[in-house]
Amino acid sequence: xxxxxxxxxxxxxxxxxxxxxxxxxxxxxxxxxxxxxxxxxxxxxxxxxxxxxxxxxxxxxxxxxxxxxxxxxxxxxxxxxxxxxxxxxxxxxxxxxxxxxxxxxxxxxxxxxxxxxxxxxxxxxxxxxxxxxxxxxxxxxxxxxxxxxxxxxxxxxxxxxxxxxxxxxxxxxxxxxxxxxxxxxxxxxxxxxxxxxxxxxxxxxxxxxxxxxxxxxxxxxxxxxxxxxxxxxxxxxxxxxxxxxxxxxxxxxxxxxxxxxxxxxxxxxxxxxxxxxxxxxxxxxxxxxxxxxxxxxxxxxxxxxxxx
Amino acid sequence: xxxxxxxxxxxxxxxxxxxxxxxxxxxxxxxxxxxxxxxxxxxxxxxxxxxxxxxxxxxxxxxxxxxxxxxxxxxxxxxxxxxxxxxxxxxxxxxxxxxxxxxxxxxxxxxxxxxxxxxxxxxxxxxxxxxxxxxxxxxxxxxxxxxxxxxxxxxxxxxxxxxxxxxxxxxxxxxxxxxxxxxxxxxxxxxxxxxxxxxxxxxxxxxxxxxxxxxxxxxxxx
Amino acid sequence: xxxxxxxxxxxxxxxxxxxxxxxxxxxxxxxxxxxxxxxxxxxxxxxxxxxxxxxxxxxxxxxxxxxxxxxxxxxxxxxxxxxxxxxxxxxxxxxxxxxxxxxxxxxxxxxxxxxxxxxxxxxxxxxxxxxxxxxxxxxxx
Numbered sequence: 001x002x003x004x005x006x007x008x009x010x011x012x013x014x015x016x017x018x019x020x021x022x023x024x025x026x027x028x029x030x031x032x033x034x035x036x037x038x039x040x041x042x043x044x045x046x047x048x049x050x051x052x053x054x055x056x057x058x059x060x061x062x063x064x065x066x067x068x069x070x071x072x073x074x075x076x077x078x079x080x081x082x083x084x085x086x087x088x089x090x091x092x093x094x095x096x097x098x099x100x101x102x103x104x105x106x107x108x109x110x111x112x113x114x115x116x117x118x119x120x121x122x123x124x125x126x127x128x129x130x131x132x133x134x135x136x137x138x139x140x141x142x143x144x145x146x147x148x149x150x151x152x153x154x155x156x157x158x159x160x161x162x163x164x165x166x167x168x169x170x171x172x173x174x175x176x177x178x179x180x181x182x183x184x185x186x187x188x189x190x191x192x193x194x195x196x197x198x199x200x201x202x203x204x205x206x207x208x209x210x211x212x213x214x215x216x217x218x219x220x221x222x223x224x225x226x227x228x229x230x231x232x233x234x235x236x237x238x239x240x241x242x243x244x245x246x247x248x249x250x251x252x253x254x255x256x257x258x259x260x261x262x263x264x265x266x267x268x269x270x271x272x273x274x275x276x277x278x279x280x281x282x283x284x285x286x287x288x289x290x291x292x293x294x295x296x297x298x299x300x301x302x303x304x305x306x307x308x
Numbered sequence: 309x310x311x312x313x314x315x316x317x318x319x320x321x322x323x324x325x326x327x328x329x330x331x332x333x334x335x336x337x338x339x340x341x342x343x344x345x346x347x348x349x350x351x352x353x354x355x356x357x358x359x360x361x362x363x364x365x366x367x368x369x370x371x372x373x374x375x376x377x378x379x380x381x382x383x384x385x386x387x388x389x390x391x392x393x394x395x396x397x398x399x400x401x402x403x404x405x406x407x408x409x410x411x412x413x414x415x416x417x418x419x420x421x422x423x424x425x426x427x428x429x430x431x432x433x434x435x436x437x438x439x440x441x442x443x444x445x446x447x448x449x450x451x452x453x454x455x456x457x458x459x460x461x462x463x464x465x466x467x468x469x470x471x472x473x474x475x476x477x478x479x480x481x482x483x484x485x486x487x488x489x490x491x492x493x494x495x496x497x498x499x500x501x502x503x504x505x506x507x508x509x510x511x512x513x514x515x516x517x518x519x520x521x522x523x524x525x526x527x528x529x530x
Numbered sequence: 531x532x533x534x535x536x537x538x539x540x541x542x543x544x545x546x547x548x549x550x551x552x553x554x555x556x557x558x559x560x561x562x563x564x565x566x567x568x569x570x571x572x573x574x575x576x577x578x579x580x581x582x583x584x585x586x587x588x589x590x591x592x593x594x595x596x597x598x599x600x601x602x603x604x605x606x607x608x609x610x611x612x613x614x615x616x617x618x619x620x621x622x623x624x625x626x627x628x629x630x631x632x633x634x635x636x637x638x639x640x641x642x643x644x645x646x647x648x649x650x651x652x653x654x655x656x657x658x659x660x661x662x663x664x665x666x667x668x669x670x671x
Contacts, residue, residue, distance in 0.1 A: 108469045111461055111479045126509040129466040164470030172491045175503050176467045238473035317625040355583040359626045362665050
């Protein structure tokens, strides 16, 4: 065991894992987190806490993760290299693990020009793959980057990273995953999947390289809320591919039935993903729709969550 | 070459407001080739400023000259007399030239007429693109000649982020994804295995993060 | 003042087209305003932004460049380049505080004497409407 987190134990036992996602508030109201957490508690094994996603300033990932932990839900602290140099990164990791956080997702981060501070200076001192190696070294060798003396204490972290099978060049994506595995990642959460064909090809390449034996892959899903959202995501979000038939299916139902249809699609997707070799769980990103998580996991027959 | 853009006229007007005798100095090297601050552009700005002075009753006296290079003392020194006659000097060179003229003639204020933007190349008529970040530790051997520091919006060393869209960068659809280009070039050369090498966290000491840089060659010194 | 305002207009004309058209307009005895001063260019591709600015700086009330019809340039693309430079120069006029309408590009073929006269009239009308170039000081020059 690397960190003894709930997520790690479930994956190591070979159970099909379920992770959720919670975006911290654009403010410091703890109630927002409490409210969202109640829908996730008991329905997922761990919850990703985003780190200023889309470069919009929000409550810090570490603080929100700790708040969630105190509510009895296991967090996956996300960390982007956009805003921190190696000094801040290592300091934050030491602080986060001291607070009891055990899962961490290593990311590059959306470019700051997208967010609400587009004039910010970015950092990118190291990249996400170098971050994976840095965390692994802290954990396994108790050594900071480029230093030989050992630190005090244990940095028990179950290391995660992202993969996007839908960003070009497609041919590079399995190779990039291999690189992350070589750097020391323990689990992968993918970008939300709508195009099963591309994802299956990706997973086949991943399994052919034997990577499914070395890393736990959690397939990303995001329920579609409406025809409008579907169309918007299909046309405007880089790195997301939504097949035409799904756009049509969402457009084909009455407005008040759209949410229900979106959830139905999501449940079907989960069932299909479960059958794919190498998929060890799902990562359910119900963006600002945490309240619907219980019914999705229930309909997908993922309840009750195993207690380990 | 070093590429720059002429500053907006309003900014230039504001800088020049307190002065009367203005010497406008162009540079005949990079900034001239990128059509921003050579002899011709000095002529244009001088003409504009003379007209503005007339229209807005500013009473400016504009004189103009262009030297071969503002980054070398021997080209700047002959301007001594012209510098002495002027209340202020406005340079149309890159940031190097602007500063170096002020260093050679410390008693004069030298103002910038140009925003220095990047080290780049003239990819086609009327278009310049950034190519180098001057980071002091070249990795072009590992990326087959495409710089991830200058040309990836996130300066990533180990492959593209998840935001590539049809080979373009998520930041701007007009911008090629550097890693998309690197991947394709590796593929063309049958060197995709190069992608497996994890480039470790680098030292930024060689770039500006180690403080301003200098280079000494003793054999070239007196 | 406006009573004795005689606009001074500079026309940069390509010798292969507009300059010939100006001759033709003369031999056709077409009437066009007499305050146009024609400067012959070998090709409008020779026009420089600085030529235009200098003309205004020295008091021209309007300036225009007349080149070949699209596709007819003797040097293949000189007229296209001139069109772009004039567009650029219009922006400079704007930032200086002069009306960009004082500057224009016209395509005038060698046989188009009447078109030459029209362009001359058009620019004279604009100069009259906009009034004298505020930079014009030395009358009689």
